[in-house]
Amino acid sequence: MDKKSIFMDNFSIPMELYNRVFPSRAQIGVIGYITEKREWFTMAFDSFNFSIILQGNGSFTMDGRRWKVSAPCVLTQWPGVHVSYGPLPVWEELYFIYRKRYVPRLCECGFAQREKPVWYLNNDLELRQAIHRLGELFDRTGEYATADKIDRQCESIILESLAGEQVDSPEESRKVIETIRLLLEQQCECRHNFNALALEHGYSPSNLRRYWNMYVGIAPHQYVLRARIQRACKLLLETAQPIKQIAADVGFEDTLYFYRRFKQLTGRTAGAYRRSFRLAGKN
Secondary structure, eight states: OOOOOSSOEEEEGGGGGSSSOOOOOOEEEEEEEEEEEEEOEEEOOOEHHHHEEEEEEEEEETTTTEEEESSSSSEEEEEEEEEEEEEEEEEEEEEEEEEGGHHHHHTTTTSTTTTTEEESSSOOHHHHHHHHHHHHHTTTSTTTTTHHHHHHHHHHHHHHHHBBBBBOOOHHHHHHHHHHHHHHHTTTTTTTOHHHHHTTTTHHHHHHHHHHHTTTTHHHHHHHHHHHHHHHHHHHHOOOHHHHHHHHTTSSEEEOHHHHHHHHHHHSSSHHHHHHHHHHHHO
């Protein structure tokens, strides 16, 4: 490994064995660390887990979507949600396990976001410093209020990871939007899940929509609609296909809806558009 491991040995600390004096709103159940993890998990957990990947690479799949794991990054596993993840071939991991009753509280403070189960960090220097501070507390677990301090320090580590989240440069985000825009245009007849496209490109749906609005200016579904109508216009002029068939070919299941949207966007009915521009081309 390139960097020195944070802790000397693997460990798993059941924090629920320790009394809280000043209870946090979300008390950690187990803290664990694996220097060189090689095991894969394919299952649904009963708890909410944070897996902080400090070194290494791998893969993570949840809700039918797959993310590349590249340290430093954070993975989250939700109670009752099937996941499949693991290292390729090995990674260093610190993990926090919370009882599922704390999920609403983790969501309230922004630590748990179902639409963003994975996030990446620009660097891990400050994160590692926060983890070292956590390690200093482990030797004092029997002291007054140390368990409470550990709860807060774990929260600080999660916050540090979110605050250090990797943000794409304008050039990178523009390239991603252009890639998706071309996909929607070239495959406008298909149904596209914009949220899934966002996650496939490493963005949360809300962030990708913000970049899309910034660079394209109209909502994705409106963009697809216009692309379909533009393709229909081309087919009306270049082929003798029946209008109903053209509507189906460009992605409209309802012909009447096609007629309505075509006239709305072009100012003419599909039949009038074909007659008018064909006659113009003959003159």
